[in-house]
Amino acid sequence: MIIIRNGTLVLPEGLVRGDIALEGGHIARIASCIAPAEGDEVHDAAGCWVMPGFIDGHTHLQCWTGMDWTADSFETGTRAAACGGTTTIVDYATADRGVTMPDALAEWHRRADGTCTANYAFHMAISEWGEGSLEQMDEVCSGGVRSFKTYLAYDHLRLDDAQTLEVLEAVRDRGGVLCVHCENGTLVNELQRRVISQGIVGPEGHPLSRPAAVEAEAISRLLYLAHLAGDAPVNVVHLSTELGLRAIREAKARGRQNIHVETCPQYLVLDDERYLEEGDDGFAGAKYVMSPPLRKPSDRRALRQAVLAGEIETIATDHCSFNLHGQKDRGRPEAGGDFTKIPNGGPGIEHRPAVIATTFEGELGPCDLVRLMSENPARVFSMWPRKGRLAEGADADVVVWDPAARWTISAATQQQAVDYTPYEGFEAHGRAHLVFVNGRLVARDGEPTGERPGAYVAR
Numbered sequence: 001m002i003i004i005r006n007g008t009l010v011l012p013e014g015l016v017r018g019d020i021a022l023e024g025g026h027i028a029r030i031a032s033c034i035a036p037a038e039g040d041e042v043h044d045a046a047g048c049w050v051m052p053g054f055i056d057g058h059t060h061l062q063c064w065t066g067m068d069w070t071a072d073s074f075e076t077g078t079r080a081a082a083c084g085g086t087t088t089i090v091d092y093a094t095a096d097r098g099v100t101m102p103d104a105l106a107e108w109h110r111r112a113d114g115t116c117t118a119n120y121a122f123h124m125a126i127s128e129w130g131e132g133s134l135e136q137m138d139e140v141c142s143g144g145v146r147s148f149k150t151y152l153a154y155d156h157l158r159l160d161d162a163q164t165l166e167v168l169e170a171v172r173d174r175g176g177v178l179c180v181h182c183e184n185g186t187l188v189n190e191l192q193r194r195v196i197s198q199g200i201v202g203p204e205g206h207p208l209s210r211p212a213a214v215e216a217e218a219i220s221r222l223l224y225l226a227h228l229a230g231d232a233p234v235n236v237v238h239l240s241t242e243l244g245l246r247a248i249r250e251a252k253a254r255g256r257q258n259i260h261v262e263t264c265p266q267y268l269v270l271d272d273e274r275y276l277e278e279g280d281d282g283f284a285g286a287k288y289v290m291s292p293p294l295r296k297p298s299d300r301r302a303l304r305q306a307v308l309a310g311e312i313e314t315i316a317t318d319h320c321s322f323n324l325h326g327q328k329d330r331g332r333p334e335a336g337g338d339f340t341k342i343p344n345g346g347p348g349i350e351h352r353p354a355v356i357a358t359t360f361e362g363e364l365g366p367c368d369l370v371r372l373m374s375e376n377p378a379r380v381f382s383m384w385p386r387k388g389r390l391a392e393g394a395d396a397d398v399v400v401w402d403p404a405a406r407w408t409i410s411a412a413t414q415q416q417a418v419d420y421t422p423y424e425g426f427e428a429h430g431r432a433h434l435v436f437v438n439g440r441l442v443a444r445d446g447e448p449t450g451e452r453p454g455a456y457v458a459r
């Protein structure tokens with residue numbers, strides 16, 4: 001048995017001083033004092049918060065994105081996640097056109113099984129819809145998938161509105177949730193063309209080609225489609241703009257139900273000045289080429305308010321890492337490229353808990369951090385009550401968080417297998433001191449122990 005003693009337990013009912021015992025992959029006991037027996041492994045958590053492990057509901061690991069393979073594999077990505085306190089990820093398995101959903105699920109298992117430090121579940125991203133799709137959906141549901149994704153942008157992935165409506169109905173009928181990438185792809189294509197024709201080819205062109213209205217229009221359209229589908233459950237992923245937030249508020253004010261909202265640390269901490277960052281011969285802005293792009297300070301403030309007000313339920317990363325050198329630099333103008341050739345995405349799987357705990361220090365307490373990064377993702381993605389809470393019988397995914405730790409985020413010391421971090425130099429307040437996955441110690445103070453107990457989470 002593993003006994004974690006003297007910590008402040010972050011329980012669903014609030015903060016309690018006490019001990020917690022892990023055995024056989026589950027939480028065996030929670031009590032004010034658990035006396036160790038001979039052979040028990042004891043960890044002292046004095047001064048620390050003992051929390052359910054964090055869940056990252058939006059990752060892209062070991063994945064071809066249409067432009068390149070991501071830098072992080074399941075092995076490196078889940079190891080980095082665990083070192084930061086994330087014990088479960090939900091990754092987007094993607095059925096590219098011509099690939100069935102069951103084949104995509106099997107392929108994602110081939111990539112992940114046996115290599116993961118953190119637990120993993122899969123969403124199924126769908127890029128075409130037609131004959132046989134319902135049967136395929138049933139088959140992956142019996143394989144433990146309960147959440148699906150569609151895109152309203154990217155020509156090789158997106159569905160049209162009629163197809164999106166049918167997917168919403170199908171997901172609703174199966175008790176799942178549809179995650180949707182909300183950007184109007186037709187407008188993005190046209191605006192990219194216009195920006196480039198003005199001679200703006202560097203990374204600073206990226207946000208110009210994807211303005212807030214492109215996101216807000218797609219969110220608004222999605223929420224009308226979800227209404228037409230009988231208030232089918234939707235998860236608006238990576239919300240980045242105040243305008244998009246307003247579209248969500250308006251839908252809710254019309255009485256619309258079943259709208260879940262996710263944002264990511266980058267939209268709460270960074271803004272679009274980053275596209276003008278000096279360095280790398282004027283190409284440093286490529287680090288922040290992700291979709292949606294970083295936004296204005298006013299957007300950042302609005303999203304932060306929405307997090308505090310509970311309008312945004314979950315904070316995930318959209319971790320999709322590409323090296324600046326050797327991958328993103330394909331879009332260098334002097335190499336004949338432009339910003340549309342820069343692979344879209346950035347890293348974050350390792351640093352989300354520390355970035356959020358630090359940037360909201362004094363505004364979000366330990367119970368709030370658990371709600372946004374563990375409990376709510378577990379609920380939205382059908383892992384509750386097995387995950388997302390400390391309770392006897394729940395899975396032994398536990399993070400012992402030291403709020404007094406001080407450290408600096410840097411690519412030089414990160415576990416993520418990528419050559420930069422958007423949070424370089426960020427002074428973090430708080431750190432995952434001990435991280436347990438399925439009752440095994442996988443990380444200590446940001447360093448992996450080498451254990452890889454991560455298992456597939458069938459939902």
Ligand SMILES: [Zn+2]
Pocket residue numbers: 058060318320
């Ligand atoms: Zn994504």
